[in-house]
Amino acid sequence: MKDDSLEQLQRILETERTALLNGHLDQLHDLLHEKERLLGSLGSENISHDNKLLNTLQQKMLRNQTLLENSLLGIRAVADRVSSVRKVRESLETYDNNGHRLELTLGQATKLEKRA
Template sequence: MTHDTEHQIIRRLDSLLEIERAALLKGDLQAIPKLVEEKEGLIDALNAMTDSVPSKLEALQAKVTRNQALLDGALQGIRNVAARMAAFRRMRRSMETYDEYGHKHTILGEVDHKVEKRA
């Protein structure tokens, strides 16, 4: 692999990491799988290089770490939303309360499966 090709791969990976960061910050999670696929290809190409440019690779590693933290945060946010929605679904079916003595009571919710037709 030529020295110019190595720099092209490094520049493309750097650009791709910035695009990935922007997508994560914007919440465009649909763009991530395609970017990850391309990123993996570029990283494989970098791993196959005989020469390495340590300072450039350190900068890329910092960006990869930064983007991973953003992705972890996005995934945690998705998990939190899913848990919150599950709690709302549980509340619709029943609600738990406590009396003045600290005993738990369950109040069953009514599920109305009627469909209302309007003219």
């Protein structure tokens, strides 16, 4: 891989990191295609074995992978919370006189009321 391609890959990894940290997940799609193109050129170009640079690139990729995994965990947590709120709006769980759990369906709520 030429030095220019390595520099481009490093810039893309830094841009990807910034996008992940700032929550701009919509930018990841385009960055992925550019990373794939650059990484695909590894097999077609003569690679100088600069282990330090390759290790740096690997560390940046692993760092970004960790950030991406944590972003996905956050998205899943939000989805779970929205699901919980929806469930609370649609039903009520309580207990009867004998201590048995009872679920009352409230019907479809059309809007969420906010109170100050």
